[in-house]
């Protein structure tokens with residue numbers, strides 16, 4: 001790919017820009033397009049006729065798949081209704097891996113089941129060659145008493161000291177909550193959501209492309225994790241805000257030499273294959289059965305390479321329903 005496009009936020013229409021990228025030149029695409037739900041973006045009209053919206057989506061999805069390497073993946077974030085159309089397009093040109101359900105409750109809508117999740121479609125360019133790493137997240141606990149939420153009965157000694165393997169239902173990452181930290185953008189995603197996706201699908205220095213970059217969440221996650229990024233964004237102010245934020249970031253979300261995702265100074269995602277080495281930096285309850293009420297804790301001194309201030313910038317974007 002060279003440096004022409006990498007580690008940049010490029011302002012412009014993603015379809016035009018995608019057409020300039022070479023075939024099979026990026027490792028992963030994450031796309032969080034406008035949902036056509038009359039959201040107030042600065043530059044984009046989020047109220048297209050149904051067929052116009054679907055035709056447009058089909059065009060950029062095909063371009064995204066074209067630019068992904070044979071080992072690469074595409075992740076499409078949207079409401080389930082639009083994902084059914086995206087899946088129909090993707091099924092012809094890529095290999096289904098997962099429909100991830102990201103638990104994100106919303107305000108009551110009336111006369112319908114209450115929408116309670118966003119979907120993230122995960123397709124491989126080629127399932128046989130697809131790069132994928134198993135990942136773990138901390139065991140779920142009661143916020144007040146600290147006990148494990150699930151009753152593992154007599155099996156507690158068998159629990160993993162850090163946490164469980166991540167499934168296709170994500171309930172542990174919340175939409176951004178505090179307005180004081182939020183960008184002037186209606187749909188900003190949490191950085192650690194993107195870090196999870198990047199950790200499971202890429203290696204250091206791989207290229208992550210986001211054709212709807214917004215205020216740069218994917219690019220920031222990629223930079224923190226030592227990956228390269230390409231952000232495409234129609235709106236110049238969103239693009240400029242991303243560059244300002246990126247200038248504050250370092251590639252330092254690590255324990256020792258292992259990339260991990262932090263949120264509020266705790267590791268929220270790590271790779272299964274790294275745990276054996278990372279575990280030396282944790283204080284693990286002994287006997288392990290005590291994990292019922294005591295979690296494994298990261299030793300303070302091992303956090304030296306992490307700069308947490310921007311992970312605390314999570315705040316609650318309004319939901320696009």
Ligand SMILES: C[S@@+](CC[C@H](N)C(=O)[O-])C[C@H]1O[C@@H](n2cnc3c(N)ncnc32)[C@H](O)[C@@H]1O
Nearest residue numbers: 013014032044187188189212214215217233234
């Ligand atoms: C749902 S938001 C993405 C938010 C992003 N994930 C974040 O966390 O900041 C969609 C973004 O796509 C941008 N957009 C809309 N049409 C576009 C186009 N044709 N090309 C590039 N970006 C576009 C909008 O300006 C908006 O910032």
